[in-house]
Amino acid sequence: LAKTTQPISMDSYEGQEVNITCSHNNIATNDYITWYQQFPSQGPRFIIQGYKTKVTNEVASLFIPADRKSSTLSLPRVSLSDTAVYYCLVGDYPAYNQGGKLIFGQGTELSVKP
Amino acid sequence: DSGVTQTPKHLITATGQRVTLRCSPRSGDLSVYWYQQSLDQGLQFLIQYYNGEERAKGNILERFSAQQFPDLHSELNLSSLELGDSALYFCASSFGPGEADTQYFGPGTRLTVL
Numbered sequence: 182l183a184k185t186t187q188p189i190s191m192d193s194y195e196g197q198e199v200n201i202t203c204s205h206n207n208i209a210t211n212d213y214i215t216w217y218q219q220f221p222s223q224g225p226r227f228i229i230q231g232y233k234t235k236v237t238n239e240v241a242s243l244f245i246p247a248d249r250k251s252s253t254l255s256l257p258r259v260s261l262s263d264t265a266v267y268y269c270l271v272g273d274y275p276a277y278n279q280g281g282k283l284i285f286g287q288g289t290e291l292s293v294k295p
Numbered sequence: 296d297s298g299v300t301q302t303p304k305h306l307i308t309a310t311g312q313r314v315t316l317r318c319s320p321r322s323g324d325l326s327v328y329w330y331q332q333s334l335d336q337g338l339q340f341l342i343q344y345y346n347g348e349e350r351a352k353g354n355i356l357e358r359f360s361a362q363q364f365p366d367l368h369s370e371l372n373l374s375s376l377e378l379g380d381s382a383l384y385f386c387a388s389s390f391g392p393g394e395a396d397t398q399y400f401g402p403g404t405r406l407t408v409l
Contacts, residue, residue, distance in 0.1 A: 215397075224297065224385045224400025225338070268338075283328075283398060285338035 185269045190290040199256045201289050203269030206250050214245060214252045217268045219288070225268060229254070256291075264293045298322065299401035301386050307407045313374040316404045320367055320388030326350070327369040328389075328398060329361055333382035344369055345392040376408045 186204040193199045205214070213232050217225040229236055231243040231252070242255040256263055266288040298321035308314055320327050329341040331354075340353035344363035355361075358376075363369045373380060383403045389396035 219338075222383065222403070222405070224299075224387065224403055225398075226297070226400065227397045230397070283330075283338075283340060285340075287337065 185271055185286050187267075187269050187286060187289045189287060190292065192292050192294065193259055194294050195260055196258050199259050199263070199291060199293075201254045201256075201267055201269075201291070202251055203254070204251045205269070205271045208249050208271055212249075212271045214243065214249075215270045215272070215283075216241070216243065216254045217270065217283075217285075219266045219268065225285075228267075259291075259293045261293050261295060264291060266290050297399040297401060299386060299388050299399050301384075301401040301404050303404060304402065305405050305407075307409065308376060309409055310376055310378060312376050312408075313372065314376065314406065316371040316373070316384055316386075316406075318369045318371070318386030318388075318401060320369070320386075321399055324388035324390050324399070325367065326389045326392050326396065326398075327363055327367070328387040329355075329369070329371050330385040330387065330400075331382050332385060332403075333379075336382075338385075341371070343392075350392055373406070378408050381406055381408045 215230040216228040218228050219225040229241050229243045233245050236243045244253045268285050268288040300319045302317045325346045328343045330338050332338045341355040342361050343351040347363050358374050361371045383405050385400050385403045387398040387400045389398045
């Protein structure tokens with residue numbers, strides 16, 4: 182699985198747009214990029230997944246440049262409740278021979294202030 | 296609410312003891328995953344079952360074992376417990392067996408070994 186690198190922490194204020202960038206220089210052709218969010222003492226929650234270009238859902242957008250060596254999770258107009266740890270994961274699909282294990286890195290601890 | 300249930304929510308036991316953690320996946324999901332989260336190790340994948348069979352194995356100790364039953368619920372057995380086994384144990388489920396399948400995490404079981 183491709184190794185990912187994210188900032189350890191970020192600070193923001195309510196109402197701002199937050200962009201968290203993840204580096205994955207050795208991403209493979211079949212790898213997808215997935216982001217999870219985790220609140221303290223809760224299980225991680227799927228946010229968004231993409232392969233290339235841009236993906237948007239009701240929660241976030243995911244921007245992936247043409248070389249796919251990085252990706253950016255964009256959270257529009259954050260609120261205090263978006264304070265959490267955000268994990269970037271890269272893994273191949275389908276990976277039926279390897280199972281579905283997710284390898285979590287350190288994640289980015291986002292702190293949203295009033 | 297992810298639809299994944301875990302029991303018990305909290306468990307306090309002594310070193311050398313054995314405990315069983317239980318997980319019920321979301322309705323229709325065939326895969327169950329177990330993760331351990333401790334302060335110093337972060338989120339670590341332990342093991343995956345897909346439709347009753349072991350699919351992938353991670354950093355699971357020999358003292359730990361798991362199984363998935365015909366009704367698809369899963370149990371994680373931890374024996375000869377040590378202080379270092381104190382952690383949050385998460386169960387996740389997905390429909391398919393691969394890494395691109397969205398995993399839905401349960402609320403976790405907090406294990407404290409005294």
